[in-house]
Amino acid sequence: MSITYVDAILEAQDHLLREDPRVFLYGQDISRFGGAFKATKGLAEAYPGRVLDSPISEDAMIGMAIGAALAGMRPVVEMQFADFSSIAFNQIVNHAGTHFYRTGMPVPITVRLPSGGTPGSGPFHSQSMEAIYSHYPGLVVVTPATVSDAYHMLLQSVALDDPVVYCEHKFLYRWLKASSIDREAPPLGQARITRPGKHATIVAYSAMVHEAVRAADRLKVESGWEIEVVDLRTVKPLDMDTVLASVARTGRLLALGEAFPWGGVTAEVVARVASEGFHLLDAPPKRFNSRDTPVPYHPNLWAAHRPTPETICLAMRELLAF
Template sequence: MDGGLASLFEAFDLNTAQSMSITYVDAILQAQETLLREDPRVFLYGQDISRFGGAFKATKGLAEAFPGRVLDSPISEDAMAGVAIGAAIEGMRPIVEMQFADFSSIAFNQLVNHAGTHFYRTGVPVPITIRLPSGGTPGSGPFHSQSMEAIYAHYPGLVVVTPATVSDAYHMLIQAVAHDDPVIYCEHKFLYRWLKSPSIQDDGLSLGQARITRPGKHATIVTYSAMVHEAVRAADRLQAESGWEIEVVDLRTVKPIDMDTVLASVARTGRLLALGEAFPWGGVTAEIVARVAGEGFHLLDAPPARLNSRDTPVPYHPNLWAAHRPTPETICLAMRELLSF
């Protein structure tokens, strides 16, 4: 393992104490257990999710606990989304597990053209929740690593959430299912087992509200999902090495964007880096920069900056993968450039 990759895992080593017992994927499992227990309208639909418990075990034991409500689907992502839409119109609250976010491209038409347009066209909302196991992990390669949030956020009628913490993974899934509109729930695979918490906390935030994860005063990093943790690591390093106090804003929901929190942070710091793991062309970070430039140009002391993955497919080999996505090292470089303007 080279230096870059080793440092990538370092942050998570801090979280391996015995008391830290709830993982991010446990939280997703527990949320689904709660939802099935408390809401008879909820059912789960996806590939290998029934007795097998899902490719990532996010539905482990639920088929036995809730007979007939955790259903294996054929390998038919279009039909999975279509079935969920029909069931939701008929009063249910389906949760669909796409085995990997990447495969939701097959369901794209149903999600953006059927679910996304339905309320505007007919006045009838479509309360589906689509779970997308997203983002890169070492060795997963081009088709098991993608971050799809920007694609879905582009289309009207969909809510897109990207929980970055164990507690958010739990509460935002509960909130997604309670919400009347389609929610694309992007859960990060890298966080599944590395990210742990002693308990699930509720800080009262709802869908659509961002969080100041780390307060600061010299610059703002606006980010989401697994990159929140990389941003915090970079911020800690900049503080330790140079005394910079960096504020990290976790968007939590990328559609819609909580611009109040973003602009308030930029107002405090005067500097913005929009950080994301997704491909660099367009997307969430471009949206953040465009909006801050448009709505808060007067707040900026430096040109707003962006940092994303490289503009290639996500590579297979861990050496390449670790250099494809932003890392604390590349975030620090981008921040030093921003701070020196």
């Protein structure tokens, strides 16, 4: 029997509701309907009064969650799609993100963002918002890429006193499976070496970790290159110690992300490596993202819009040839 990525998110919420009376879930159609992706299926029946349908107002959703958190609760808010969280932008960055700095009172809310693209989803249901929220002080932004991380990082997020933006990738929901959930996980803010290597480093996060591993496996078979893959896991804070240690071993860096390229997580990784680890590099660091256009609807166009193992291999060969 296997457990999927979305199963792990469901199990984590079940655990939280069972173990912590301060936790409640809030979102559009998440009670009886179980949410747009069934990530809360069955929880309303198991925990009456603690899995609550919200109005179709993301601004009001986060405002209510902030008030509940200040009153001692631990709200977990589900956005139907990450894209829609922009409606609550003011509440998230100006109120939740700054409240402890302004008053000394923490705002322990967790905002679940179904992120990233899937075939046919188009420009309003496919965006990756992690860099936008990472720009603002006071927020923690996590991007689990494995089934075990989807489970443990949600538990860790809710336990944290800081507001957390939890970016779960929709493409992984039912595609990514594991035989079990690991008993333990690294702490928030710590990256992981997913695949060891010695010739170049790919720094990735969320669904792109799996595309990076596929590309690395292909380069090994075709050319004998050993590519190290670093899974950031958390993009704010950013574990530069693990990234720089990997670059020290390999001398080359490709920062990989599904989000738009301008001002993204990959840009931050390249900038930090260039300023803090320039002496470690044997080639100019590169970044590789989706194209700088709205996300297309057609599955073929979507596949051409985002990085794939084939295009990642092309970028890596250019880096390795320098």
